[in-house]
Amino acid sequence: MKSVTDQSHTLPMSQYLNRIKPWVTVICICYNHEDYINQALRSVTSQTYPNVELIVINNGSTDRSAECIERFLLSHPFVQFINNPCNLGLNRAFNQGLALAGGRYMIDLSADDLLLPDRIAHQVDLFERLSGPYAVVFSNAAYIDEQGAETALHYPVDNQGRSLHKVPSGDVFQPILESYFICTPTMMMRRDVLNELGGYDENLVYEDFDFWVRSSRLYRYAYLDEVLTLKRQLPNSLSAQIILPDNRLLQSTLVVCHKAFERCLTPGEYQTLARRIRTFIRKAFYAEQFDLALQFGKLLYRIERPGLPTGMILRLSRLHLPVNRIYRQYLKYNCMGRSQHQQVKLV
Structure with missing residues (x-):
């Protein structure tokens, strides 16, 4: 495999040490994200970790996403590109990439989200230090808007940047049944576990809750208490x-x-x-x-x-x-009320 990151290593043993580091495969799925896809891909190629494989899947976009990806490939020839003529659904598209992946660990990256530069290095380091049947390492994330401005954190933090509340770790099957506490794009997953489960369930329209239920019954999850991902929130998002x-x-x-x-x-x-x-x-x-x-x-x-x-x-x-209709009006006015209350508190 050829890495998509271009890191310079000046230490005498760095080339040898990098060869023994596990590979990480990032699968980036794009559907009508022409405004964000270039940033997302650059966040992968800018990682400080040396061994990163990148597979980009244009999932039947009707905008200029494919053109943006092809321009990116001109300067990053080691990126693998799948250009689906129609939208196969998120889960089937991910499984296309999984079939080609060679990394020990996997990241499922939406084309409007961003990895912070040390994300892969820090998550691999924790994964390699864990003992026992761990399938996932996940972390905190910052939410950003359409313009890239930070709006909130997934887990509120203290002055040292640590989560204010205890985040479930280890056996998380029951916490997963209880609430949505994992920020999905922060996950790094073991490829062998994904293969054991048969990848994502292609009969479903989304992946995370199903993957959590199936994998957490068999394996443990580890929380890394750092903000390592920028999760973009858009009005037309699936959720x-x-x-x-x-x-x-x-x-x-x-x-x-x-x-x-x-x-x-x-x-x-x-x-x-x-x-x-x-x-x-x-x-x-x-x-x-x-x-x-x-x-x-x-x-x-x-x-x-x-x-x-x-x-x-x-x-x-x-x-x-x-x-x-009544319910949507209620949500709209309730959201406006919370926003005005927050503005008053800020004043």
């Missing part, structure tokens, strides 16, 4: 679509919840999953995906009888009430 009536995210989530149910071992894990299912019932109801809400309800009944609030939502789901 923002979950409130829309025609979104496919919740259908995939139901599939993952069934997988989680099959993997639960303790009463605590089942109860944690039940709380999460109750949340998804509400989300499906507000998205007017009423049949899906009832399917979540059937899964919930396998764990417990719904309480009064959830039972009421399930009964209302049979009436097919037009609630989505």
Whole structure:
């Protein structure tokens, strides 16, 4: 393999030492990210770590993303490029790259996110020091807007840059059922674990919750308490679509919840999953995906009888009430209210 990073090493033994460092494969998937793809790719080639393989996949973009990537390749000939004529879906596109990957460790990079220069070096260092069946090293991240301005941190930090709250590490299966606590683009994953799991599930429209459920039952996760990634938040991002009536995210989530149910071992894990299912019932109801809400309800009944609030939502789901527009207005005004409150506090 040929590395895409161009690091100069002046120490006498540096060339030999670099040869024994494990390779890392970065798969960058691009769909209509012409404004950001060049920055994302440069954040990979600017890594301080010497052994980095980069695979770029243009997943049927309809803008000028492919042209931007091809211009980048002129000065970075060791980058592998797959140009899909149509969008194959995120998970299938990632698996295309996984089939070509040669690194011991993998990073799934969206074309609008950025790696900070020492990210790969620091994560590999931790991975190589871990003992036991660890599959993932993840870290803190800073959120940025369309212009690249920092807006928040995934985990709030103290004056030394350390997370204010304890982040789950080790056996994280139950915490994963409880909440979204991992910032997905910060993950570095073992390639052999991905291959063992068969890659991402191509029947789903997103990857992270499913990968977490399947891998965390078998392997441990390690948290590295540093900000190593810039995660861009865009208004049209996949996660923002979950409130829309025609979104496919919740259908995939139901599939993952069934997988989680099959993997639960303790009463605590089942109860944690039940709380999460109750949340998804509400989300499906507000998205007017009423049949899906009832399917979540059937899964919930396998764990417990719904309480009064959830039972009421399930009964209302049979009436097919037009609630989505009202719900979106509520979210809009609630968001505006929080923004104004923050401005007052800043003043």
